[in-house]
Amino acid sequence: MPDVIFPLDSTKSFTDQQLLGHNRWHPEIPPAATVKPGDSFRVHCREWFDGAIHNDDSADDIRDAPLTTVHRLSGPFAVEGAKPGDLLVVDILDVGPIPQEDSGPLAGQGWGYTGIFPTANGGGFLTEQFPDAYKAIWDFSGQTATSRHVPHVSFTGIIHPGLMGTAPSAELLGRWNSREAALIATDPQRVPPLALPPEPRDAILGGLADSDYERVAGEAARTAPPRENGGNQDIKNLTKGTRVFYPVFVDGANLSVGDLHFSQGDGEITFCGAIEMGGFIDLRVDLIKGGMDTYGVHENAIFMPGNTDPQYSQWLAFSGTSVTLDGEQRYLDSHLSYQRACLHAIDYLTKFGYSPEQAYLLLGAAPIEGRLSGVVDIPNACATVYLPTAIFDFPVGPSADGPVRIDPGQGAPHSAL
Numbered sequence: 399m400p401d402v403i404f405p406l407d408s409t410k411s412f413t414d415q416q417l418l419g420h421n422r423w424h425p426e427i428p429p430a431a432t433v434k435p436g437d438s439f440r441v442h443c444r445e446w447f448d449g450a451i452h453n454d455d456s457a458d459d460i461r462d463a464p465l466t467t468v469h470r471l472s473g474p475f476a477v478e479g480a481k482p483g484d485l486l487v488v489d490i491l492d493v494g495p496i497p498q499e500d501s502g503p504l505a506g507q508g509w510g511y512t513g514i515f516p517t518a519n520g521g522g523f524l525t526e527q528f529p530d531a532y533k534a535i536w537d538f539s540g541q542t543a544t545s546r547h548v549p550h551v552s553f554t555g556i557i558h559p560g561l562m563g564t565a566p567s568a569e570l571l572g573r574w575n576s577r578e579a580a581l582i583a584t585d586p587q588r589v590p591p592l593a594l595p596p597e598p599r600d601a602i603l604g605g606l607a608d609s610d611y612e613r614v615a616g617e618a619a620r621t622a623p624p625r626e627n628g629g630n631q632d633i634k635n636l637t638k639g640t641r642v643f644y645p646v647f648v649d650g651a652n653l654s655v656g657d658l659h660f661s662q663g664d665g666e667i668t669f670c671g672a673i674e675m676g677g678f679i680d681l682r683v684d685l686i687k688g689g690m691d692t693y694g695v696h697e698n699a700i701f702m703p704g705n706t707d708p709q710y711s712q713w714l715a716f717s718g719t720s721v722t723l724d725g726e727q728r729y730l731d732s733h734l735s736y737q738r739a740c741l742h743a744i745d746y747l748t749k750f751g752y753s754p755e756q757a758y759l760l761l762g763a764a765p766i767e768g769r770l771s772g773v774v775d776i777p778n779a780c781a782t783v784y785l786p787t788a789i790f791d792f793p794v795g796p797s798a799d800g801p802v803r804i805d806p807g808q809g810a811p812h813s814a815l
Contacts, residue, residue, distance in 0.1 A: 406442035422618035429476035457813040460513040461531035466600040476650030484646040485689030491680040506676035513670035521590040522669035549807040553789040554708035555661030563628030565652035594620040628699040639704025664768030671762025710786035716743040719778040736781035
């Protein structure tokens with residue numbers, strides 16, 4: 399096992415650890431550790447809410463989840479010799495739940511969770527149709543997930559970090575804040591908001607000096623969206639065996655990682671749509687000097703996926719086009735077309751006995767494939783959702799005999815505002 403350079407004690411909160419991580423992006427957050435090109439190392443990660451979500455049959459914790467506290471990131475980790483303009487090469491050697499602990503109060507200790515966030519607390523991809531809080535707990539057995547809240551399904555998780563990236567430069571941070579503030583200004587009272595501005599409340603800034611805390615907390619960017627540095631991309635295929643190439647914007651690169659997922663469908667559509675967990679990740683780093691200019695990688699991370707994904711061979715696919723539920727035609731709106739494809743899949747699954755919320759939670763957590771299938775045939779974009787049929791313990795395809803009626807069990811816990 400590689401040396402652990404960022405340990406976490408499961409009996410202590412994230413802010414009471416030997417090394418303090420962070421939950422904002424800023425170039426002045428100092429490194430928690432330093433590694434060399436070619437080094438392999440292990441990092442412990444806490445799930446994004448640091449234990450605020452519980453293994454129970456209530457969704458009150460999802461309804462009241464403290465969004466100003468996320469994400470709890472491990473790092474930053476400086477890489478010797480890294481300079482702005484380089485590419486940081488990151489190999490994911492291994493990733494998994496909290497090791498050597500079968501059960502416990504923290505997500506990752508034998509279980510994880512998926513949540514539908516209420517509109518007033520972040521919302522989700524389908525928040526207009528699902529405005530309230532719901533939750534599903536998933537139990538782990540090896541790499542397999544099952545749930546008492548969404549019965550009759552079992553699937554192999556694609557374990558991956560939802561969030562990994564390098565620190566922004568001061569200039570890049572300024573661009574983020576300016577463009578996101580301009581977007582917010584177009585509809586400042588929108589619920590949920592169009593973007594999340596800097597929020598000093600609950601900011602965790604690693605080993606930053608107290609004298610700089612107030613200034614940096616007021617400038618630091620929230621970690622919710624993906625940006626040029628990678629960040630919260632929520633790409634389910636960044637799993638074991640993946641090689642990622644991140645742009646370097648500051649000396650040392652200052653790599654951070656967190657928000658581990660046991661499984662996720664493309665899009666993480668419920669916002670807390672993955673199976674969230676704490677755990678470990680083993681990484682190896684290297685540098686390509688001057689690689690940003692050499693390969694034209696300035697505003698994005700690129701990656702080579704690993705080859706450890708579960709092998710599903712049969713799928714049931716649903717399509718959607720860019721027409722609203724009210725019948726309004728939109729022009730090549732691929733976002734809308736994916737929403738409609740997801741809604742079609744949810745409606746289909748209700749014919750077997752699932753509630754719409756159970757189906758929605760399933761699409762967020764299971765390894766569904768989301769695809770842009772047509773983006774040129776005006777006026778309708780077409781998106782598709784591929785649902786692996788092998789995850790169900792009953793026949794899910796259409797037949798002349800009609801749908802099998804399953805027992806949906808206790809259902810997904812629900813909390814209204």
